[in-house]
Amino acid sequence: MKLKTALLGAACAFAFAPAAFAERGADGHVNVLYWQAPSTLNPYLSSGTKDVETSSLVLEGLAGFNEKGEVIARLAESVPTVENGGVAADLTSITWKLQPGLLWSDGTPVTSADAKFTWEYCTHPEGGCAQAARYEGVTAVETPDELTIVVKFAAPKPNPYMAFVGGTSPLLQAAQFANCLGAAASTCTDQNFMPIGTGPFVVKEFKTNDTVSLEANPNYRDPAKPAFATMTVKGGGDAEAAARAVMETGEFDYAWNTQINPELQAAMAGGGKGVFLNGFGTLVERIEMNMTDPSADLAEGERSTTKHPHPILSDIKVRTALSMAIDRQVLVDVGYGAAGRPTCNLVPAPEMFADTTNTGCLTQDIEGAKALLEEAGWVAGADGIREKDGKKLHLLYQTSTNPVRQDFQALVKGWWEEIGVSVELKNIDASVFFGGDAGSPDTFQKFYADVEMYANNFDGTDPEPYLAQYMCDKIPGPENQWQGENINRFCDPAYDALVKEMSATADLAKRSELAKTMNGMLTRDTMTVVPLVDRGRLSAASVTLGGVVLNTWDTELWNAQDWFRVK
Amino acid sequence: MTDTAALDKPESQLAAVWRQFRQHKGAVFGLCVLGLLVAFVLLGPYLWQAEELKVSEALKVKNKPPSLRFPLGTDQLGRDMLDRMMSAGQVSLAVGFVAMLIAIFFGTFIGVMAGYFKRLDGPLMRLTDMFLALPLIPLLLVMVMLFRDRLAKVVGPEMGAFLLIVFAIGATSWMHAARIVRGEVLALKEREYVLAARSIGAPPRRIILRHILPNVVSPVMVAATLGIAEAIITESVLSFLGLGFPPDFPTWGRLLHDGLSYMQLYPERVIWPGLAISLTVLSVNYIGDGLRDALDPKARGR
Numbered sequence: 121m122k123l124k125t126a127l128l129g130a131a132c133a134f135a136f137a138p139a140a141f142a143e144r145g146a147d148g149h150v151n152v153l154y155w156q157a158p159s160t161l162n163p164y165l166s167s168g169t170k171d172v173e174t175s176s177l178v179l180e181g182l183a184g185f186n187e188k189g190e191v192i193a194r195l196a197e198s199v200p201t202v203e204n205g206g207v208a209a210d211l212t213s214i215t216w217k218l219q220p221g222l223l224w225s226d227g228t229p230v231t232s233a234d235a236k237f238t239w240e241y242c243t244h245p246e247g248g249c250a251q252a253a254r255y256e257g258v259t260a261v262e263t264p265d266e267l268t269i270v271v272k273f274a275a276p277k278p279n280p281y282m283a284f285v286g287g288t289s290p291l292l293q294a295a296q297f298a299n300c301l302g303a304a305a306s307t308c309t310d311q312n313f314m315p316i317g318t319g320p321f322v323v324k325e326f327k328t329n330d331t332v333s334l335e336a337n338p339n340y341r342d343p344a345k346p347a348f349a350t351m352t353v354k355g356g357g358d359a360e361a362a363a364r365a366v367m368e369t370g371e372f373d374y375a376w377n378t379q380i381n382p383e384l385q386a387a388m389a390g391g392g393k394g395v396f397l398n399g400f401g402t403l404v405e406r407i408e409m410n411m412t413d414p415s416a417d418l419a420e421g422e423r424s425t426t427k428h429p430h431p432i433l434s435d436i437k438v439r440t441a442l443s444m445a446i447d448r449q450v451l452v453d454v455g456y457g458a459a460g461r462p463t464c465n466l467v468p469a470p471e472m473f474a475d476t477t478n479t480g481c482l483t484q485d486i487e488g489a490k491a492l493l494e495e496a497g498w499v500a501g502a503d504g505i506r507e508k509d510g511k512k513l514h515l516l517y518q519t520s521t522n523p524v525r526q527d528f529q530a531l532v533k534g535w536w537e538e539i540g541v542s543v544e545l546k547n548i549d550a551s552v553f554f555g556g557d558a559g560s561p562d563t564f565q566k567f568y569a570d571v572e573m574y575a576n577n578f579d580g581t582d583p584e585p586y587l588a589q590y591m592c593d594k595i596p597g598p599e600n601q602w603q604g605e606n607i608n609r610f611c612d613p614a615y616d617a618l619v620k621e622m623s624a625t626a627d628l629a630k631r632s633e634l635a636k637t638m639n640g641m642l643t644r645d646t647m648t649v650v651p652l653v654d655r656g657r658l659s660a661a662s663v664t665l666g667g668v669v670l671n672t673w674d675t676e677l678w679n680a681q682d683w684f685r686v687k
Numbered sequence: 688m689t690d691t692a693a694l695d696k697p698e699s700q701l702a703a704v705w706r707q708f709r710q711h712k713g714a715v716f717g718l719c720v721l722g723l724l725v726a727f728v729l730l731g732p733y734l735w736q737a738e739e740l741k742v743s744e745a746l747k748v749k750n751k752p753p754s755l756r757f758p759l760g761t762d763q764l765g766r767d768m769l770d771r772m773m774s775a776g777q778v779s780l781a782v783g784f785v786a787m788l789i790a791i792f793f794g795t796f797i798g799v800m801a802g803y804f805k806r807l808d809g810p811l812m813r814l815t816d817m818f819l820a821l822p823l824i825p826l827l828l829v830m831v832m833l834f835r836d837r838l839a840k841v842v843g844p845e846m847g848a849f850l851l852i853v854f855a856i857g858a859t860s861w862m863h864a865a866r867i868v869r870g871e872v873l874a875l876k877e878r879e880y881v882l883a884a885r886s887i888g889a890p891p892r893r894i895i896l897r898h899i900l901p902n903v904v905s906p907v908m909v910a911a912t913l914g915i916a917e918a919i920i921t922e923s924v925l926s927f928l929g930l931g932f933p934p935d936f937p938t939w940g941r942l943l944h945d946g947l948s949y950m951q952l953y954p955e956r957v958i959w960p961g962l963a964i965s966l967t968v969l970s971v972n973y974i975g976d977g978l979r980d981a982l983d984p985k986a987r988g989r
Binding site for chain 1 (some may be wrong): 741744745746750763764766828832836840844904928933934935945946948949951952
């Protein structure tokens with residue numbers, strides 16, 4: 121009831137909003153909580169979400185993404201497309217036009233030279249640019265005049281909205297960063313902590329890993345925005361404390377990433393001081409099946425490599441049965457609540473790439489799973505565990521240490537035991553599991569287990585690089601220091617052919633069809649990847665803060681200029 | 688007059704210790720509580736058997752408050768808390784006691800050697816310093832990584848984890864006991880009765896066993912009691928980092944950790960394991976206190 125009232129209040133506020141924030145700085149102060157505190161405001165020097173998102177208050181790209189994943193113009197006049205001639209017909213270049221009259225917060229004009237400088241800054245051979253992927257394949261950035269930026273690609277780029285698009289590749293001011301190229305990048309403390317930008321706010325004070333004080337940008341392009349005169353971004357605590365600070369004590373207006381258990385979510389939302397906002401991106405919690413034999417009896421260097429196929433999981437019937445035994449809705453209710461939904465897709469979004477017909481795994485079928493195992497030759501032994509040729513159906517199930525994942529392990533183990541599979545659980549500290557150290561036997565790439573669970577997503581809105589991870593040549597192994605991305609050791613020449621076809625296809629409808637086919641091959645058709653939960657972002661906003669729209673395709677603070685105080 | 692006293696059968700040493708121990712109310716209370724806890728985890732499972740529930744059935748009874756069906760309620764997955772408390776207690780108590788025994792054995796041995804034999808003092812104490820300087824968590828990490836799979840293959844994953852953890856904790860927590868014992872031994876070996884024993888030609892082995900060890904029992908007891916508490920807590924740290932027991936193998940530390948995020952809604956989730964750990968530590972401390980008084984001839988009879 122209280123929640124409903126709160127939502128109604130927020131809705132009313134939206135309706136009457138325009139009158140309330142017609143003047144810059146009229147709404148006073150706003151407090152934002154990023155419990156992982158920002159350590160720099162230069163997104164090119166950190167891949168941390170907290171740093172990228174906080175810096176997006178100050179720095180902006182030519183374009184960004186809205187909450188639907190569509191490209192929207194920011195500093196550019198409009199979004200270039202093939203139709204309006206902005207993108208070359210052969211897809212090898214894109215031409216951006218800057219809005220005329222744009223000013224940096226120090227009052228100097230924004231020119232195309234700044235964009236060219238930004239590209240040089242990030243692609244400097246001596247600098248370790250954290251966002252180099254955004255500029256991959258860019259051979260030149262040309263500036264025919266002050267307002268025109270032409271980005272040239274080495275090969276046709278079906279998705280040209282990478283460089284200068286989104287919070288991860290904003291424009292830097294050439295004048296400010298001129299001496300910070302290459303190896304000098306990280307020594308430019310003043311520049312990295314107080315970048316001059318075009319965004320709605322300007323940094324007043326920056327305390328590393330603690331607090332960022334900001335004030336409204338006097339030269340922001342919309343004279344009526346932002347509504348808040350000052351902003352504080354504070355760090356510290358954990359997700360639960362952050363949620364409390366907004367939902368219970370009301371000290372903060374907005375808290376980022378308040379991922380807490382569903383029961384606490386419900387209890388806090390009942391307080392009526394704030395609302396949880398959720399948005400779904402591409403993050404999918406999944407169980408990965410190992411197609412190769414992880415047995416410890418094999419020699420080091422042969423374990424979990426393509427030399428030995430998995431003795432149990434190579435049979436698709438077993439994999440399907442394991443997937444059928446899982447009740448995904450229960451997992452969502454236990455682990456994520458409003459921040460999750462069951463899925464059978466590896467690519468759950470954006471809408472045009474998500475296969476809505478792939479829903480077969482959503483209903484649990486214990487009996488069907490049992491029948492399928494019988495069919496595969498696994499018959500129940502004396503102790504209730506299935507056997508075949510004297511071999512027990514025993515699986516090692518590993519994941520990182522995290523309370524939700526351990527709950528999931530316990531539940532899945534329960535279901536698998538019901539169908540006669542004996543399960544051994546193992547959890548590994550996340551920094552080791554995801555650490556990628558080739559010397560450790562416990563990384564998710566080495567996969568010295570039969571099945572493992574974690575979540576992964578892709579950056580931006582284009583699933584092509586993500587789907588390309590499952591090609592035969594990306595299998596991790598000793599010869600590549602276990603750095604491949606094809607964790608399951610899935611290998612199908614037909615799949616590789618589809619990836620190649622997609623990389624040469626520009627037509628969006630065709631690309632979407634290809635993505636859906638590949639998604640189906642990995643999930644429904646082969647059960648190599650068993651998706652469980654489509655995980656959203658969960659952030660908390662006070663009911664007195666209006667205009668917040670949670671965006672999973674760009675930074676969460678993407679529209680801070682539109683925020684206002686509900687009166 | 689002296690005859691009557693001489694005719695009395697002298698009280699055996701053990702009985703004297705026991706008589707003195709009983710004087711200490713806290714120690715007796717501690718012994719009772721510890722006895723009850725041990726009985727709870729060892730005999731409890733025979734008296735109380737949790738229902739075997741399927742996952743779907745268990746989820747219908749999740750987060751239930753204490754009732755006749757579930758005396759301590761259920762957790763977020765519908766598992767019987769009483770059942771989990773008992774099996775967790777078996778592991779935690781076993782880890783605490785065994786790790787403590789290992790640590791005390793190493794600690795006393797090294798402490799006595801260093802204190803009694805001057806030649807060994809330098810090397811052994813530097814070894815102790817070295818162990819003290821080692822960062823504990825990375826060391827445990829390496830140990831677990833090197834030996835877990837091999838041990839698990841020989842004795843199974845649970846037993847392997849148990850042996851490894853007990854040994855890892857024991858091998859990294861003997862240093863304080865060693866330092867305390869060495870200090871005590873250094874003082875003791877200059878006492879007149881030790882000099883007397885040496886002057887009549889008693890070998891070092893006998894002097895250590897008969898004259899020195901009984902006199903260092905009290906500091907060892909104190910170190911041991913603190914060691915149990917520390918071992919239980921270190922075990923929960925290890926399990927939390929994913930280096931301890933498999934996640935479906937509950938320990939008190941893990942239950943406490945699991946209950947943390949539900950503390951506000953269901954405080955009993957952290958109260959039960961927290962209470963069990965505190966009671967164990969407290970009662971063991973009191974027992975140690977009582978033993979120290981009882982074993983100290985000077986304090987006895989006061």
